[in-house]
Amino acid sequence: MAFVPEVLTLALLGVTTNPSDELVSLEMDWAAPPACPSEAHIRREVQRLLGPHAAGPHPRLDVAGLVETTDDGYTLRLRIHGTGAEGERIIDARDCVQLADAAALVIAIAIDPRVLDHVDEQPEPEPEPEPEPEPGTVPEPEREPVPEPTSRPSPDLRQPTTGPATKREREPLHVGLAAQAGLGLAILPGLAADLGVLASIGRRWWRVELGGSYWTPSEHRAPANPTVGGRFALWGIDARGCATPGLSRVVFPICAGLQVGAMHGVGVGALASPRSNASLWAAALGSIAALFRPAKLERLGLGLRLEGVAALTRPSFGTELAGEVYRARPGGARIGALIEVRLR
Numbered sequence: 001m002a003f004v005p006e007v008l009t010l011a012l013l014g015v016t017t018n019p020s021d022e023l024v025s026l027e028m029d030w031a032a033p034p035a036c037p038s039e040a041h042i043r044r045e046v047q048r049l050l051g052p053h054a055a056g057p058h059p060r061l062d063v064a065g066l067v068e069t070t071d072d073g074y075t076l077r078l079r080i081h082g083t084g085a086e087g088e089r090i091i092d093a094r095d096c097v098q099l100a101d102a103a104a105l106v107i108a109i110a111i112d113p114r115v116l117d118h119v120d121e122q123p124e125p126e127p128e129p130e131p132e133p134e135p136g137t138v139p140e141p142e143r144e145p146v147p148e149p150t151s152r153p154s155p156d157l158r159q160p161t162t163g164p165a166t167k168r169e170r171e172p173l174h175v176g177l178a179a180q181a182g183l184g185l186a187i188l189p190g191l192a193a194d195l196g197v198l199a200s201i202g203r204r205w206w207r208v209e210l211g212g213s214y215w216t217p218s219e220h221r222a223p224a225n226p227t228v229g230g231r232f233a234l235w236g237i238d239a240r241g242c243a244t245p246g247l248s249r250v251v252f253p254i255c256a257g258l259q260v261g262a263m264h265g266v267g268v269g270a271l272a273s274p275r276s277n278a279s280l281w282a283a284a285l286g287s288i289a290a291l292f293r294p295a296k297l298e299r300l301g302l303g304l305r306l307e308g309v310a311a312l313t314r315p316s317f318g319t320e321l322a323g324e325v326y327r328a329r330p331g332g333a334r335i336g337a338l339i340e341v342r343l344r
Contacts, residue, residue, distance in 0.1 A: 022209050026111070027060075029248055031295040032067035036074070036096035047106035049115050058111050065103055066248040067096065068298055070172075074099050077204075077248060080110050090171065157182050174207075175343045176200045180305065182336015187234050187283075187309060189220035202244065207253060209240040219268060219335030220326045227270045228322040234281060236261030249293050255286040259309070263328060265317040281328070286310075291340065301340035308333055 016146060026046070030039035042065075061082035068075050073094035080087045089106065093099035108115045177199055184194040198211025214235045223231035240257030262278045287307035309332045318324035 026107070027062045029062075029064040031065070031248060032096070032100075033069055033074075036067050037100040042100055042104050042107070045101055046108045049108035050112060054097060061107070061111055062109055064248040067099065076103055077246065078103055078106060081109065082110075103291070125163070142274060171203045172344070174200075174202055176301070176340045177343065178211075178340035179300070180211075180336050180338035182212075182305075182334060184215040184234075184332065184334050186332030187311070187324055188215055188218040188234060188328075190218040192216045192218050192234075194336055196238070198238065200340070202242070205244055205340070207242045207244055209225075209238070209242065209255070209257070211238050212236070213238055213259070221269070222284050222297070222322045222325040225270075225322045228319065228325060229268045230265045230317050230325045231268050232263060232265045232317070232326060234261065234263045236283070238285065240285060240287070246291075249295060251291050253287075253289045253291060253305075255287045255289070255307075257287075259283045259285055263315040265315075265326070277317065280313055281315055282312040284310045284312060287334075289338070291338075299342040301338075301342065303338050303340065304336070305338060306333070306335050 007312050026043070028042065030042060032038075061080065062241060063081075064077075064079045066077045068077075069107070070092070071093065074096045076089075076091045076099050078089050078091065087110070091106075092101055093102065105115075109312045119291075131209045158262050178197065180196045180198065181195075192215040194213060194215055196211055196213030198209050200209045202208060204246050212235070217231045217233040217235060219229060219231045229330075236259040238257060240255040242253040242255035243255050244251045246252050260282045262276045262344040263281045264276050266276045267273045285307055289304055289305035291301045291303035294302075311330050313330055314328045314330065316327040317326055318326075
């Protein structure tokens with residue numbers, strides 16, 4: 001296989017192994033487009049590569065592989081975890097079968113490094129016998145070999161490595177749009193619906209989000225005079241920076257951010273008025289979420305988010321006669337579901 005040398009390099013750099021006294025136990029989570037080989041193909045190829053060493057002893061190994069289509073072919077995210085074996089690699093290939101064989105080779109080397117001793121052994125073809133000269137003919141003398149030039153131009157190191165499977169130097173930038181809906185707790189007087197949209201940009205281990213959200217109105221009466229009250233709503237611009245640890249199809253964004261907007265209040269009861277008053281609202285945000293991407297819908301993400309809200313400003317509404325009607329609480333929470341579509 002022409003891609004073996006590069007895959008060997010990936011295996012040696014990305015996965016370290018330490019043989020143990022347990023028999024091999026290979027757990028796989030393989031997700032790939034329909035045109036690509038199945039998990040069963042990977043297992044058969046690993047078994048073939050292990051050859052006489054398949055019986056063990058070997059460590060337990062957990063493998064997660066996700067194949068995605070790209071403009072140039074296919075990309076594989078391969079993560080290996082087990083007793084004495086840790087590593088994650090991204091491999092590109094034009095042909096998905098060659099990509100799957102490359103994955104099987106990396107897994108086999110992680111199971112038993114002795115695979116390196118025989119994986120590239122190819123028998124050299126026997127030289128064909130030279131034809132005997134016909135009677136009466138004089139064989140031509142052999143020509144002197146032309147010496148090669150002593151100096152050769154050095155290869156351009158800026159050119160990408162060619163071959164069916166190469167290591168990616170940098171992951172592409174992912175861009176997505178999402179809608180979210182849930183509940184807002186404690187900031188407004190009562191329970192409020194929390195609706196919003198956001199845009200995200202990032203790579204495998206991080207993402208940045210920018211969006212807007214709206215908390216639906218909630219009513220509150222003045223403690224000193226129940227006939228006087230107000231209806232309060234909140235909107236804000238949300239900005240977050242997130243770390244995104246996770247597995248092949250599930251990530252867990254852990255985010256910190258800032259929300260800046262306004263809290264609106266309009267009088268009800270004895271203060272009923274069509275005019276609305278607004279006050280500056282700012283809060284610090286901290287959240288954790290789970291985002292799942294189905295294997296057959298790679299661009300779609302479904303998730304849940306739990307977020308804490310710490311008020312940096314506390315808008316207050318009231319009148320001279322009734323006093324303070326409502327003052328924003330110092331903290332609250334948001335919980336909701338989101339659906340995301342990856343644009344690239």
